[in-house]
Amino acid sequence: MEYTENRNFWLRVMTYVSAFLLVAATIMSFTYPGAERSMGEVQRLFYIHLGSFFGSFLTFSVAVVAGIYYLRTRDNKWDRLEASSVEIGLGLSAVTIVTGAIWARPTWGTYWTWDPRLTTIAIMWLTYAAYLFLRSAIEDPERKRRFAAVYAIIAFSSVILTIVIIRVRPDVIHPTVAGPSTTSADVRGEFNVTPRIRDTVFFNIFTYCVLSAVLTWHRIRIENKSDFIQERKLSILGNM
Amino acid sequence: MPDTLDYMITGYALGLALVALIIFSIWWRYRSLKADEAALARLEQDIRESAPVKTAQPKPEPASEKADVAEAL
Structure with a gap:
């Protein structure tokens, strides 16, 4: 499928908007909220950490919906959306893991610990990395799409587990900023959320959600162009 | 307040580098x-240009006419 001029125009507009939002969110994270009292400047990593997690959560959720629609309709456009969403989600969750590890070093004294939350996010990341590997390993296109759709739906349970684990396990050291938790604040390295911190968090979440949507759109365009070129190659070979 | 500025800079540098890597990979x-x-497109054009130009070929005689000629001979 070739993109129309109108669609290319809107993709370009959204690309500029997301680039502007990313720059604005980064500047806001450095300047708008003050440094946190107990952790110092490193607490600012929380904004990119949470933003990228929500961005990946959005794309993994989209992959589930696309997987369900593919199984219902067998339309390849849903498969392209699903594969693109998973790839972008995997990249953004890598940002979440890396920034979280660096935040943990001065706060917990280690880059990584097998805390239930960290274990579940590692499982989540590996589950979606395996999706891409397994997808590329299956030759038959129809079988590949069907398998990928079922896998994307089942793999989302790892995302739900990652979200829920800090609310149900009492031995978690990961902070729970919003919602109920069974662990005490002094164990978790908790911090008080001031209005400026809250605004910056929400702006970063919004930014990374927009960014994930735009990156997924670009990724879908690659899938579309790749299919289009493949068809043209077959057509040329057929005419030779 | 602890001095954790280096960690913040490293975290943002690595986080944004990963985002840049995703963008670069797509680009x-x-x-x-x-x-x-x-x-x-170039290949298609080459094929079109190198294809033999079709000229008007003499019309083959119908089979029945050929048979008549053979009989006459």
Whole structure:
């Protein structure tokens, strides 16, 4: 499928908007909220950490919906959306893991610990990395799409587990900023959320959600162009 | 307040570098596909140009006429 001029125009507009939002969110994270009292400047990593997690959560959720629609309709456009969403989600969750590890070093004294939350996010990341590997390993296109759709739906349970684990396990050291938790604040390295911190968090979440949507759109365009070129190659070979 | 500025800078540098890597990967693949598309367009043009030009061929005689000629001979 070739993109129309109108669609290319809107993709370009959204690309500029997301680039502007990313720059604005980064500047806001450095300047708008003050440094946190107990952790110092490193607490600012929380904004990119949470933003990228929500961005990946959005794309993994989209992959589930696309997987369900593919199984219902067998339309390849849903498969392209699903594969693109998973790839972008995997990249953004890598940002979440890396920034979280660096935040943990001065706060917990280690880059990584097998805390239930960290274990579940590692499982989540590996589950979606395996999706891409397994997808590329299956030759038959129809079988590949069907398998990928079922896998994307089942793999989302790892995302739900990652979200829920800090609310149900009492031995978690990961902070729970919003919602109920069974662990005490002094164990978790908790911090008080001031209005400026809250605004910056929400702006970063919004930014990374927009960014994930735009990156997924670009990724879908690659899938579309790749299919289009493949068809043209077959057509040329057929005419030779 | 602890001095954790270095960690913050490292975290943002690595986080944004990963985002840049995603963007670069998408841009690079799209660029490669555009190059493939241009190469295909050139190939299609070459095939069109190198195809033999069809000229008007003499009309073959109908089979019955051929048989008549053979009989006459």
